[in-house]
Amino acid sequence: MAKIGIDFGTSYTTLSRVNPGTGSAEPIRINGKEKIPTMVFFPEDGDSPSFGEQAYNIYRTCLKIKDVNKSCRLLAGLYSDLKTNMNPEEQLFLPNGRSLSYTEMIGEFLKYLKEEVESTIFHGDFVTDVCITYPVKFEEFKKNILRAAASYAGFTNIKMLMEPVAAAMGYKLAEEKELGSLCRNKSVLVYDFGGGTFDLAFVRFDENGEHITLPPKGDLHCGGQDIDKNIYDEWDKLVFSETGGKKHISDVEGMVNAPFLKTTCRENKEEISEYFKNPERSREKSLNEDVADDYRELNVSRQKWEDIVSPIIDKTISLTIEMLTFITEQNYSVDKVILIGGSSRISVVYDKLNKIPQIRGKIVRVADLDVAVANGAAIFANQEAVTAQKCYCRMCGEQLDTSMKFCRYCGTPNFRYDFRFADIK
Amino acid sequence: MNPTEETRQIIAKVKAFISKTPWKEAFETRLDVLSERASMPCELAIAGRVKAGKSSFLNALLGEKLAMVGTTETTATINYFKYGVPKDQEHPVLVVWEDGKEEWQSKAFLDSLQGNTREVIEKASKIDHLEYYVQKDILKNVTLVDTPGTNALVDEHNQRTKDFFSDSLRQKHHEQSIRLKERADAVIIVVGHVPMASNSDIIANFTDDTKAFNAMGIMTKIDNENLTIEEWKNRCLSYSNMMRQHLSIILPVSASMVTAINSLSSGNKLQYIQGVVRQVTNANDFERLFANSTKFFSQQSAYLNLFNKYGINETMRKSLMCGITDYPVFYRIARELYYNSVDEAVANIRVYSGMQDVWMVLNKQFLNRSRIIRCTSVLKAVHAMLDDIKNRCLYDLRQESVNLYAYLEIIKAYPYYAEVYARRNTSQEIAELLSNTGIPMPYIKNDVRRAFVSFVKRNICSDDECKIIQSQLESLLVEIEQLQGQFTQTDKNAEALMILESKANLFSDKEVEEIETLLGKHVGRSISDLNLSIGERILYWRGKRHFYQGNIDACQVIDTTIYNYNLLIKNEHEYN
Structure with missing residues (x-):
């Protein structure tokens, strides 16, 4: 009778549970990682599918395959954009000739998570209760698919919760524990800058819990993926100039080298972001990678890094300013801004947000940026389990x-x- | 499938649902408006900076001189162009004042709106909008809206005329533009012939809610620079690549060329110009004399002698322009006539004016899809409304339902408070009850209490009722989303075909043919004729999709392709 919270994301899924020992939510690691890529891979020979990190590793395999057609063929079995594309009518065609509906596909993925969690964390105890989060602007039919998928996976008690509400809830509980008093009549702005999408939501707390009072804002194509693409473009420029204008990273014009983008560039992003977190570092960060049949070195100065991320971050900043003016127009005020999502780890985000006068000094970076939503979901899943003690x-x-x-x-x-x-x- | 009917049916369903809930008053009228909007023609707004050439473009589009064209900030009001005949030819314009009054006005009234003086601005600020009725086929499905230049980007020299009225007028225009932006189904953005950074602001501003596919750009006044049509098209292409998030396409247009050629076509004016121009037998001399207006009207003896040599005197030169005010336009027409026959010249100029391309794109992108566009936007509004009810109103209702029993307890325990509460928050019904009974105040405590209890019970739903409302709301939302899905799918196929057409080098010829056949472009041919294994093709495209990350166009086309293939497979399974 274990309970978990799942943040089913566009690019990553995270899991969390309430630790019975400490009473607070903590992320669940699968194979040592808290972020599980939301991916399913079906091999052509009809073998059983692989999920998460194993599915993601197909990109690494493709990195070694030089023939584009072959890697195309391999990647055809990789299903990665389940959350954005889900649709009740479509049947997904698999390389082995069968076909699955989105409910079954997501259900398989959730089932994998469930079995992993049961065998590693809960030592054979069944996970029956789950709380799955969804974005504020999520169509009703998608919610139904998600719910059906969860019951397909074998969860019996399924709760649904909005992502920003979950994040705010986790934050609120931590705050209340620290202060020892109730957090009421407050409002927070949840800034969720993830892998694929950006969401802003205004959450209020009052006697009846948390709720969304104003319509949320967001951008469906603005996230870490775009930063990866910009880094890719930098590499491409480098290759182009070093080969004297003869070569690109990708062999075919108009196409990108997806495995390189998905593996190397993504890791580069995390490396550089971590490197420039320290404001005193002024030297260039040099990256050494095997690109286009050669070892090459790309130097990224702080200025260049800001140029890479700024176009994407500026979009989120202008949306935030719009949202703030809207909030003021509706006679509300913002007490705290909570940053969640992996991409808000980039220090430029914090610096730029801190320049907006209305929210200067009110910005909170939650400790577990990636799992804040899942943590809230886990708390929500466990709420009824709280028993009174003498x-x-x-x-x-x-x-x-x-x-x-x-x-x-x-x-x-x-x-x-x-x-x-x-x-x- | 009739999109209008289906949309109206669903709105009727929503209305039936709303009428049983406490939010009847708040939303019913809005639903009526939306239901009416679904059957009205789709609105196509024309927006752009002050003096970008919006009105000239509109005149060229309608082929009539309706919107006033001038050198000052001309369009002081919002103009609607609708299909129909004005009641009275003398008073062709319907003026809608700010207070809602409508009256038919004459041309003289319009002339009095020209200019930038205080009186004009004062007058214009009282007008809500003008309506023109024109019998043009384009207007049967589409209402054109000519907007005043947005105030976000007031030219510096306009600041001179800044006083109270122009300020308030501009503010009003700004508000109206925002309102228009919210309800316009599609937008044509007019950008000047020189792309400016400020343009991109306007475009982003005006199109952030509409889909890029529903917005197109027009580059006007291309006759001001001496470039060939190919050069203009390239310039537009590079510019539209910059703006591709917001605009689907940018087309170069010379509105004055269209008006000029239209006015010259009547009578034998073209033949006359050709006759005179061809008197200059030496081609080099023609280029020298006609190249620009200073040379053409030059008083220098060298030029005068040359003109006299070919027998063209000054009066002839003046009459030659036949009322065309723009010299570059005249020069281009004269040049075409010099080298080509009249028919060829007219055809060339029509190509150069770019109007044909505009019509083609307009037909494909807007006119053929106008019903779908309109219904999609109406459905979007209904969906947003239900979402609002679900997120905000239902929450309030539930909160009240939690308090229902508390209220009743309080009323029972403290009859006096109930009475005070009732009086203080005099809701209409209780006030009436109180006055109707006619019982002296001290004796009505019980009545008030009873009335109050029934009032509270009537106006507050219980928890179960809330749950029923929520489930009804959710099923309605699903129904709307299904309909939206149907609309967007037909739309998406059209969109993918458009992208394929405009971006030819995206895929190989064979792939393009495959997609076009699949999406039903070639009538009478289906994908089964190509003898492809559907499963193989799905896998091929799925693999390819990974390599087009960051390329929105390609991804969209591939997604649509895969979706259609998946549907085929599903149908096959069901058939078997």
């Missing part, structure tokens, strides 16, 4: 339980009060 009033010594805010005899605040009770509806 405790005593510190003033009069009468017996109470942890669900009571005040002593019912003398009215003293109960300092053993469990804040999670506030969220049970």
